[in-house]
Amino acid sequence: MRKLINSLVFVTFILTSSNSFSYNSDPKIFIDELVNDAIKILSDKNISKANKNKKIEAITLENVDINALGMYTLGSIRKTLDQNSLEKYKILFKKYLLKSLTSRLTDYSEQRFEVISADQKSETYTIVSSKILENSSQPEIKINWRVYTKDPARPLIRDLIVEGLSLAKTQKEEFSSILNSNNNDINILFLKLEKFINN
Amino acid sequence: MSLKKIFIISASIFLMTTGLKAEAEKECFENVSRGIFKFNKSFDKAILRPIAAGYNKLPDPIKKGTGNFTSNIGTLLTVPNHVMQGNWQLAGESSASFLINSTIGVFGFANPAAKMGLKNQQEDVGQTLGAYGFGAGCYFVLPILGPTTVRDSFGMVADTFVDPFAHVTIRNHELLSISGSDIDYYSVKGAGAIDFRANNMTNLDSLEKNSIDMYAALKSLYLQNMEKKIGNTFSSESEDDWSEFNK
Numbered sequence: 001m002r003k004l005i006n007s008l009v010f011v012t013f014i015l016t017s018s019n020s021f022s023y024n025s026d027p028k029i030f031i032d033e034l035v036n037d038a039i040k041i042l043s044d045k046n047i048s049k050a051n052k053n054k055k056i057e058a059i060t061l062e063n064v065d066i067n068a069l070g071m072y073t074l075g076s077i078r079k080t081l082d083q084n085s086l087e088k089y090k091i092l093f094k095k096y097l098l099k100s101l102t103s104r105l106t107d108y109s110e111q112r113f114e115v116i117s118a119d120q121k122s123e124t125y126t127i128v129s130s131k132i133l134e135n136s137s138q139p140e141i142k143i144n145w146r147v148y149t150k151d152p153a154r155p156l157i158r159d160l161i162v163e164g165l166s167l168a169k170t171q172k173e174e175f176s177s178i179l180n181s182n183n184n185d186i187n188i189l190f191l192k193l194e195k196f197i198n199n
Numbered sequence: 200m201s202l203k204k205i206f207i208i209s210a211s212i213f214l215m216t217t218g219l220k221a222e223a224e225k226e227c228f229e230n231v232s233r234g235i236f237k238f239n240k241s242f243d244k245a246i247l248r249p250i251a252a253g254y255n256k257l258p259d260p261i262k263k264g265t266g267n268f269t270s271n272i273g274t275l276l277t278v279p280n281h282v283m284q285g286n287w288q289l290a291g292e293s294s295a296s297f298l299i300n301s302t303i304g305v306f307g308f309a310n311p312a313a314k315m316g317l318k319n320q321q322e323d324v325g326q327t328l329g330a331y332g333f334g335a336g337c338y339f340v341l342p343i344l345g346p347t348t349v350r351d352s353f354g355m356v357a358d359t360f361v362d363p364f365a366h367v368t369i370r371n372h373e374l375l376s377i378s379g380s381d382i383d384y385y386s387v388k389g390a391g392a393i394d395f396r397a398n399n400m401t402n403l404d405s406l407e408k409n410s411i412d413m414y415a416a417l418k419s420l421y422l423q424n425m426e427k428k429i430g431n432t433f434s435s436e437s438e439d440d441w442s443e444f445n446k
Binding site: 072163169170173178192 | 409410412418440
């Protein structure tokens with residue numbers, strides 16, 4: 001559990017870190033290029049924190065399937081929501097994701113990263129295995145990337161599995177808990193998201 | 200009838216009759232658990248976190264040595280659980296790891312076994328029961344000890360019967376002329392908890408800062424982690440979970 005939790009900061013940073021450059025469409029190379037690009041940006045002391053955040057946001061929008069991730073984390077209630085509520089959720093989720101990832105970024109420190117292999121699970125999904133190499137302050141951390149490849153020319157990240165922990169699943173269960181505790185009232189989730197965004 | 204036999208029989212009856220096929224996502228008593236979770240957060244803020252913050256200021260060799268020491272003692276519980284699960288190779292590796300670290304590694308403060316490539320993943324009775332096919336049962340939170348399930352809380356008690364270290368300390372027995380006291384046991388467990396908390400200082404702060412329901416987030420992390428440990432696999436996430444999601 002220690003390693004799992006330990007890596008949250010790093011991987012959420014990686015998830016959001018890249019730039020507006022286009023990456024190779026091969027999932028394995030895509031992850032390798034994206035992460036190394038991110039590390040380069042992060043370690044650049046000439047870039048201000050605000051600019052780093054801007055880059056992160058831009059690149060998240062470009063390389064993470066935020067819309068699908070949002071729908072996944074919403075769970076089965078997405079099938080019964082009206083269109084207006086869905087649209088509102090999409091907007092709030094995007095803001096929430098960007099803010100939470102940017103916040104986690106501030107805790108990031110330099111890491112050495114290595115892509116190990118790629119396993120095509122289906123026509124639409126490839127799991128890319130990677131690891132953060134061990135250093136004096138932390139053990140090796142394994143990270144799997146769920147890459148959505150329905151459009152082979154434009155792979156998108158949908159999830160990170162850090163030492164066996166799916167970040168998307170964790171988020172989904174967090175939202176589900178809020179909904180279950182409030183008779184599936186989506187407005188309560190909206191309020192919680194808005195509170196986080198405006199805090 | 201010996202205490203051990205009574206334990207095994209009562210354990211079997213308990214586990215067979217408590218509906219452990221139930222999904223762990225189900226709460227035993229959510230409102231109470233959330234209350235305990237709040238208490239645990241207060242306890243953490245007032246006591247555990249400040250101690251862990253102080254611990255983090257110690258020189259790295261001391262921190263690493265403490266982590267190695269508690270982990271090495273934890274191996275004593277791991278070995279019998281590997282055996283009970285029929286993982287003979289892992290049992291052998293853990294035994295070798297314990298012997299090497301306890302001798303060459305100076306009572307476990309160093310970890311030369313890891314450099315030799317010997318795996319030492321931690322196992323407990325909860326995981327063994329899971330490997331036998333017992334479901335987790337419902338989820339709840341214990342004061343101080345944190346997240347658990349019916350199966351894992353039962354396993355936690357059972358650990359004290361299986362663990363040789365508990366045997367020679369809190370159970371007041373002698374093993375190979377070695378014995379200890381309650382203080383030894385709780386000191387090691389306490390040091391392990393502080394080491395864990397210190398290593399997760401930034402990450403738990405970050406999790407708290409970025410969660411809109413930290414109770415649910417920790418529950419998810421705990422259950423995923425247990426699932427992964429029981430399967431001895433890297434990933435607990437189900438392919439089906441995403442396969443059915445057709446966006």
